[in-house]
Every structure is written in structure tokens, then in C-alpha cells.
Amino acid sequence: xxxxxxxxxxxxxxxxAITLALAACGGSTGSSTEAAADAAAPATLKVSGAFSSSIExxxxxxxxxxxxxxxxxxxxxxxxxxxxGYASGAMERTLRQIAEEDKPDIIFGDSYxxxxxxxxxxxxxxxxxxxMGSGGGPSGTNFSVFDNWIHEPAYVSGMLAGGLTKxxxxxxxxxxxxxxVNRIVNAFIAGAQMQNPKVKVQTTFIxxxxxxxxxxxxxxxxxxxxxxxxxxxxxGVIEAAQSKGLLSFGNQMDQKSVAPDSVVSSNVxxxxxxxxxxxxxxxxxxxxxxxxxxxxxxxxxxATLTEINQGVKGGVPQALADAALAKFEAxxxxxxxxxxxxxxxxxxxxxxxx
Numbered sequence: 001x002x003x004x005x006x007x008x009x010x011x012x013x014x015x016x017a018i019t020l021a022l023a024a025c026g027g028s029t030g031s032s033t034e035a036a037a038d039a040a041a042p043a044t045l046k047v048s049g050a051f052s053s054s055i056e057x058x059x060x061x062x063x064x065x066x067x068x069x070x071x072x073x074x075x076x077x078x079x080x081x082x083x084x085g086y087a088s089g090a091m092e093r094t095l096r097q098i099a100e101e102d103k104p105d106i107i108f109g110d111s112y113x114x115x116x117x118x119x120x121x122x123x124x125x126x127x128x129x130x131x132m133g134s135g136g137g138p139s140g141t142n143f144s145v146f147d148n149w150i151h152e153p154a155y156v157s158g159m160l161a162g163g164l165t166k167x168x169x170x171x172x173x174x175x176x177x178x179x180x181v182n183r184i185v186n187a188f189i190a191g192a193q194m195q196n197p198k199v200k201v202q203t204t205f206i207x208x209x210x211x212x213x214x215x216x217x218x219x220x221x222x223x224x225x226x227x228x229x230x231x232x233x234x235x236g237v238i239e240a241a242q243s244k245g246l247l248s249f250g251n252q253m254d255q256k257s258v259a260p261d262s263v264v265s266s267n268v269x270x271x272x273x274x275x276x277x278x279x280x281x282x283x284x285x286x287x288x289x290x291x292x293x294x295x296x297x298x299x300x301x302x303a304t305l306t307e308i309n310q311g312v313k314g315g316v317p318q319a320l321a322d323a324a325l326a327k328f329e330a331x332x333x334x335x336x337x338x339x340x341x342x343x344x345x346x347x348x349x350x351x352x353x354x
Contacts (some may be wrong), residue, residue, distance in 0.1 A: 106282055115135075150296070210233075
């Protein structure tokens, strides 16, 4: 947290309060002092969040967490709506209500499954910066797109999984076989098979972005079929691994707290670089629509791997941990590039949507 800026904000707020008190008594603080204070105090932007799923779902939770951090630092004011869903017209109504009632400077959200609605509303409110999670490109002058480009740490997680499996069988439970998910899953598989060419992978897509019960059931089925390491692309998988005394890998955010003796590491997406960049652009009145993918990659601090958890059952061999960390540093430096593969993983299973 930026305590220096917080203290500065408190000081400016105090000066403003004195100015108001003197004005009420007919006093004056001097026009030059007022002008200096106005010039020194940056405008605080109003930011709204609009999320299709619950923020308990890690993808939306990461975006929400970054915005809350910016609000706590005094950089923005922030309010959000989640659980909007995918029913016809729900996202459009919500976005229009936010635009009309809150009049924010920026709206962050997820438009997956609601692309047409989000883009239509953005077109009607050109003075609001729309910054949306999307599989499409930017549009107009005010619709920017982002996504979690965490395939790089996923590759390193895969290396760890490949080195830890005893059955040479790894289970992956994911949401939908869309490019944004496939590239994470494929990178994890590539890392596992590079580390251990004998590895076989079971991949199940549950056809939901947030259904922990379905994800847990799919994971338990993989365990019954021989998987002894699980990758939790969706919520619910870590709990399945823990219930069977097995190791797991988290996704989107640090999920060690879910099962400290099961979670080896997590692929972490950090939205703060994206948020900081957009806030600066809007404050400078230089914002325009753009693809923000670079801000979600390792090179700009938008993706990382959590500390390797040596407290898991059986621990992690030091040589394996060292190899994984060396690969991560090679990715950070640009010496190693993780291929982007967005096709549906070979042999994967897609469950019918409920």
C-alpha cells in the first residue's frame, strides 16, 4: 500500500477542511494558496465494476481486488455490482444504469458472454472509459480489452506438477474450452511434459465459470482414474485434492489458504498494472481504446508464480524447485518464451452445461 500518497491525501483533505471553515466565517486563505492546493490535488476518478459472476470466482475476484487496492490508496473511488449473470438484457441494463446513475469515469468488468451488450453500451457513452475482460479486440474510442495472460506461470506450475506426480497422471478441471482458458491449460501441460515426458493428462471442462460442486466432482472422477496431482483452473478442485491427501495447483490468485498442505503454488494474475495504467491515462485525458494484454504478463508484473510451498505433504525436492524458479526467471528476462496454444487440448472432455 502507498502510505506516502495516503498521508499526502490526508494532508490535502485537512487543508480543504480549513478552507471551508474560514469561508463559512467570512475569512480568506488567499487565492494563491487555493490555486496551489487545487493544482497539487489530483482529481479522484470514479470507477465502477460490473461483473457477470460472483467476485468469489477468482477471475472476477482478481479484478475487484486490484480496484479495491487502488481505492484504499486514495487513487479512485470504487463501487461494484457482481452476479449480473448472462440472462438476456441483464448486462446491458446494469451498464446503462451505472452510466446514468453513477456517471463513472471508468467502468471495469467482464464482457465474456455479454460482448454485444457491453460494446453497445460503450458506444452510447463515449465519455466513459470501458475496460472489459474480452476475447475480442478493442473498439471505438473508449472500449479497451484485457485478459489474464498467465500461461507463463502456468508453464512453470506444470513443470512442478510433472516432477511431483508418482502415477504420471495429472488432472485438470477447467471452465470452457475457449482460447483464453486453453492457453493456460496447454501451457501447464507443456511444462509438465517437458519436465516428465511420461506424463498423461486428463482435462475436463465443466461448462461453467463458477460451479465448485461440479468442479469437485470432475476432480474426484480424475482421481479415481489415477490422477495424483490436480490443477484447479476452476474453484472446487483444490478441495477435492485435499480430501484425498493429494497435491494441487491454484489459479488466478494465491490459493494456498484454501488447503495449505495441498497447494504447491498458484498462477497469479495481478490486475494492478492494468488499473494503474488506465487510471493514469484517464487522468491525463489521453485515454483511447487499446488491447491491454501486455500489462497482464510476467514482463510488466501482471503475472507471477506464488512461493513454492514446501509445507505440502511430502514437500518439494529442492532440485525441482530450483529448476522451476530458474525457468520463471528466464521467462521474466525474455530468455525463454512460453508458446501460446489456444486450441482445445487433445483428449479433453467437455461436460454438458446444466
